[in-house]
Amino acid sequence: xxxxxxxxxxxxxxxxxxxxxxxxxxxxxxxxxxxxxxxxxxxxxxxxxxxxxxxxxxxxxxxxxxxxxxxxxxxxxxxxxxxxxxxxxxxxxxxxxxxxxxxxxxxxxxxxxxxxxxxxxxxxxxxxxxxxxxxxxxxxxxxxxxxxxxxxxxxxxxxxxxxxxxxxxxxxxxxxxxxxxxxxxxxxxxxxxxxxxxxxxxxxxxxxxxxxxxxxxxxxxxxxxxxxxxxxxxxxxxxxxxxxxxxxxxxxxxxxxxxxxxxxxxxxxxxxxxxxxxxxxxxxxxxxxxxxxxxxxxxxxxxxxx
Amino acid sequence: xxxxxxxxxxxxxxxxxxxxxxxxxxxxxxxxxxxxxxxxxxxxxxxxxxxxxxxxxxxxxxxxxxxxxxxxxxxxxxxxxxxxxxxxxxxxxxxxxxxxxxxxxxxxxxxxxxxxxxxxxxxxxxxxxxxxxxxxxxxxxxxxxxxxxxxxxxxxxxxxxxxxxxxxxxxxxxxxxxxxxxxxxxxxxxxxxxxxxxxxxxxxxxxxxxxxxxxxxxxxxxxxxxxxxxxxxxxxxxxxxxxxxxxxxxxxxxxxxxxxxxxxxxxxxxxxxxxxxxxxxxxxxxxxxxxxxxxxxxxxxxxxxx
Numbered sequence: 001x002x003x004x005x006x007x008x009x010x011x012x013x014x015x016x017x018x019x020x021x022x023x024x025x026x027x028x029x030x031x032x033x034x035x036x037x038x039x040x041x042x043x044x045x046x047x048x049x050x051x052x053x054x055x056x057x058x059x060x061x062x063x064x065x066x067x068x069x070x071x072x073x074x075x076x077x078x079x080x081x082x083x084x085x086x087x088x089x090x091x092x093x094x095x096x097x098x099x100x101x102x103x104x105x106x107x108x109x110x111x112x113x114x115x116x117x118x119x120x121x122x123x124x125x126x127x128x129x130x131x132x133x134x135x136x137x138x139x140x141x142x143x144x145x146x147x148x149x150x151x152x153x154x155x156x157x158x159x160x161x162x163x164x165x166x167x168x169x170x171x172x173x174x175x176x177x178x179x180x181x182x183x184x185x186x187x188x189x190x191x192x193x194x195x196x197x198x199x200x201x202x203x204x205x206x207x208x209x210x211x212x213x214x215x216x217x218x219x220x221x222x223x224x225x226x227x228x229x230x231x232x233x234x235x236x237x238x239x240x241x242x243x244x245x246x247x248x249x250x251x252x253x254x255x256x257x258x259x260x261x262x263x264x265x266x267x268x269x270x271x272x273x274x275x276x277x278x279x280x281x282x283x284x285x286x287x288x289x290x291x292x293x294x295x296x297x298x299x300x301x302x303x304x305x306x
Numbered sequence: 307x308x309x310x311x312x313x314x315x316x317x318x319x320x321x322x323x324x325x326x327x328x329x330x331x332x333x334x335x336x337x338x339x340x341x342x343x344x345x346x347x348x349x350x351x352x353x354x355x356x357x358x359x360x361x362x363x364x365x366x367x368x369x370x371x372x373x374x375x376x377x378x379x380x381x382x383x384x385x386x387x388x389x390x391x392x393x394x395x396x397x398x399x400x401x402x403x404x405x406x407x408x409x410x411x412x413x414x415x416x417x418x419x420x421x422x423x424x425x426x427x428x429x430x431x432x433x434x435x436x437x438x439x440x441x442x443x444x445x446x447x448x449x450x451x452x453x454x455x456x457x458x459x460x461x462x463x464x465x466x467x468x469x470x471x472x473x474x475x476x477x478x479x480x481x482x483x484x485x486x487x488x489x490x491x492x493x494x495x496x497x498x499x500x501x502x503x504x505x506x507x508x509x510x511x512x513x514x515x516x517x518x519x520x521x522x523x524x525x526x527x528x529x530x531x532x533x534x535x536x537x538x539x540x541x542x543x544x545x546x547x548x549x550x551x552x553x554x555x556x557x558x559x560x561x562x563x564x565x566x567x568x569x570x571x572x573x574x575x576x577x578x579x580x581x582x583x584x585x586x587x588x589x590x591x592x593x594x595x596x597x598x599x600x601x602x603x604x605x606x607x608x609x610x611x612x
Contacts, residue, residue: 113509125508153505163495164505167488172510174484174557181555182477185544188551189469195461199470202431202457203419204478207513238491245494247587249487251480254560281553 001085001112002055003030004119005145010034012122012144018048042068043075051081051141053110058233059088066099078104081134083142085110087169087230089237090159097130097158106134109158110142111165114151115225123147128154129161163241170238170252173231176209176272177255183217184279193218217276220283228275229268232259307391307418308361309336310425311451316340318428318450324354348374349381357387357447359416364539365394372405384410387440389448391416393475393536395543396465403436403464412440415464416448417471420457421531429453434460435467469547476544476558479537481513482578483561489523490585499524523582526589534581535574538565 003019003026010016020039021027031038039045042065045052052073056062062084065073073082082100084093084107093109100107108130118124126146128135135142135154143149155161182205186196197214200206216222235256242249258275259268265284267274277283309325309332316322326345327333337344345351348371351358358379362368368390371379379388388406390399390413399415406413414436424430432452434441441448441460449455461467488511492502503520506512522528541562548555564581565574571590573580583589 113505125505127505151508153501155501160497164492164497164502167492167497167502168505168509168511170491171484171488171506171513174487175481175511175513177557178477178480178484181480181553181557182473185476185548185551185553185555186470186473188553189547191461191466191470191473195459196470196473199419199431199433199459199474200477203474204514204518205474205481207477207481208510212510241495242491245491245587247487247491247494247585249491249585250560250564251483251487251557254556258556279553279555281551 001116001119002053004116005053005055005085005124006030006034006036008120008122009141009144010036014141014144018045020045041071042073043071046073046080047076050079051083051138053083053085055085056088057086057230059092062086062088062092062096066096074099074103074105081106081108081138083108083110083138085112087111087165087234087237088162089240090162090166093129093162094159106131106137107158108134108138109161111161113165113168117225119145123151125151126153127161127164128152129156130158162237166234166238166241169231169234170249170255172209173235173259173272174251174255175207176213176231177258177275179207179209179214180217180273180276180279183214184276184281187218188281213271213273216271216273217280220277222270222274222277224269224271226272227268228259228262228270228272231272231275232256232263232268235259307422307425308359310422311359311361311391311430312336312340312342314426314428315447315450316342320447320450324351326351347377348379349377352379352386353382356385357389357444359389359391361391362394363392365398368392368394368398368402372402380405380409380411387412387414387444389414389416389444391418393417393471393540393543394468395546396468396472399435399468400465412437412443413464414440414444415467417467419471419474423531425451429457431457432459433467433470434458435462436464468543472540472544472547475537475540476555476561478515479541479565479578480557480561482515482519482537483564483581485513485515485520486523486579486582486585489520489582490587493524494587519577519579522577522579523586526583528576528580528583530575530577532578533574534565534568534576534578537578537581538562538569538574541565 006016016034016036018037018039019027019030027038037048097107108128111127113125122145124145126142142152146152155164186193200210239252261278262268262275312322322340322342324343324345325333325336333344343354403413414434417433419431428451430451432448448458452458461470492499506516545558568574568581
């Protein structure tokens with residue numbers, strides 16, 4: 001995601017001064033491509049850049065890049081602004097905002113409800129949370145990433161955008177698990193799945209995930225755009241929020257259990273469409289007797305989606 | 307549904323000879339409106355009409371109108387064709403087909419994946435199952451009900467359309483229950499629900515039920531287009547099919563449990579959007595201490611949806 005955002009900004013008149021990746025070679029390849037400096041430390045990133053986008057995997061990583069003793073983004077941070085794009089818990093965004101403030105830096109959460117293709121094309125759906133003046137200051141560059149601002153939304157104070165993102169992914173994950181059940185039952189009954197998908201698309205069963213993941217579930221094409229492991233993480237964030245509100249959300253719980261099963265089966269790296277591996281008959285985690293995977297049991301490579 | 311289909315056919319050059327309803331007054335009012343005969347028995351319907359559409363509530367009713375000893379549609383049925391539109395179990399359609407065949411009549415299942423407005427406008431999504439020659443014979447009148455045939459599909463032998471309809475409703479019901487959870491959590495967190503709905507509509511959380519039921523869930527407008535009780539029935543049909551295939555569908559099960567809770571709470575007559583009454587904080591079945599319902603706890607009347 002981060003690399004594609006950098007590519008898009010670079011192509012659209014922004015000078016990307018520095019890039020960082022735990023794998024230095026990945027940073028170097030991107031740096032060569034867009035004329036940036038590949039940094040070997042996080043502190044160096046903050047020295048070289050004024051506005052720093054962070055895109056990490058999870059809450060732990062989000063906190064570490066700001067608070068790891070050995071190396072972090074806040075070592076030379078006064079006057080810098082951090083835009084944090086990962087889907088993490090609202091309280092993680094709040095902690096990061098406090099750390100930034102204490103270091104004389106500003107921060108904004110910019111949760112992305114889109115995927116890799118949208119990052120590359122600058123058509124990310126961005127939900128922002130934080131101080132309004134920080135949002136307004138960054139508006140031009142945020143607009144450059146969100147289809148000229150058409151997909152840019154200011155949601156509220158720090159943590160509000162992450163809450164909303166958690167809601168989006170919670171519902172998306174349920175709809176995905178639902179689709180995997182519907183297609184699997186159609187398949188087991190011997191229905192023509194192209195007719196099933198067509199009928200779904202014309203009726204109350206229609207959903208965005210039908211359009212993005214329906215074919216992939218049928219074709220077992222689970223090349224990763226948004227992983228099953230991330231789906232599990234995000235449903236867990238939403239359920240933690242529900243717990244604070246004493247709300248009982250059985251569908252979200254059943255969905256989390258499904259994605260956790262996928263992760264436990266070692267398939268968490270598949271795209272979220274991989275949840276269909278648990279529902280279709282004859283697929284799924286390896287049976288008790290381990291055997292060499294056949295060609296058919298291997299998810300194929302994706303060309304493009306979303 | 308049946309009355310609106312009759313109105314549409316009557317307006318579009320078809321002579322509707324006879325109508326029947328267990329409530330004779332309802333049949334009489336419709337008969338007056340469209341120039342038909344209001345029948346006081348099912349046998350009379352088959353005497354007066356050549357092609358007979360049936361739209362009933364459930365499996366029991368579907369079997370009774372063909373097999374009830376006292377009065378049924380097959381008492382004077384040779385040469386008649388029955389088009390059965392209710393969402394019932396595939397094996398019910400198969401039983402009915404056998405009864406019709408034995409009585410010298412033909413039958414077709416025409417499952418409708420649409421609601422009252424579409425019946426009135428002749429834009430029903432019709433999934434048909436049965437003998438192909440029966441389908442072809444009835445094609446003109448089926449086309450008149452399905453946007454000039456644009457929404458007409460022949461699925462396969464008797465029972466196949468009902469299977470597919472069960473799949474559609476199973477997924478629709480899950481997506482509905484999912485939306486009710488997402489909006490309820492947003493509400494509990496103090497998010498602006500108009501922003502939440504807008505963001506859902508632009509992201510992976512988008513679905514047909516968001517468009518048809520999202521506002522109603524927020525506004526507690528549960529005037530019935532498709533009842534919670536019907537949702538429970540249809541999810542149960544799908545899960546019975548899953549059982550025959552030894553498939554485990556945890557989302558469908560959690561959804562059935564929710565709609566059964568709604569029915570058990572005496573709210574099964576609400577539209578399926580009424581499932582939100584179980585998820586939003588401060589709503590739901592009456593608390594242990596019975597009290598007079600406040601105006602706010604009463605679902606408002608709907609104007610229009612779907």
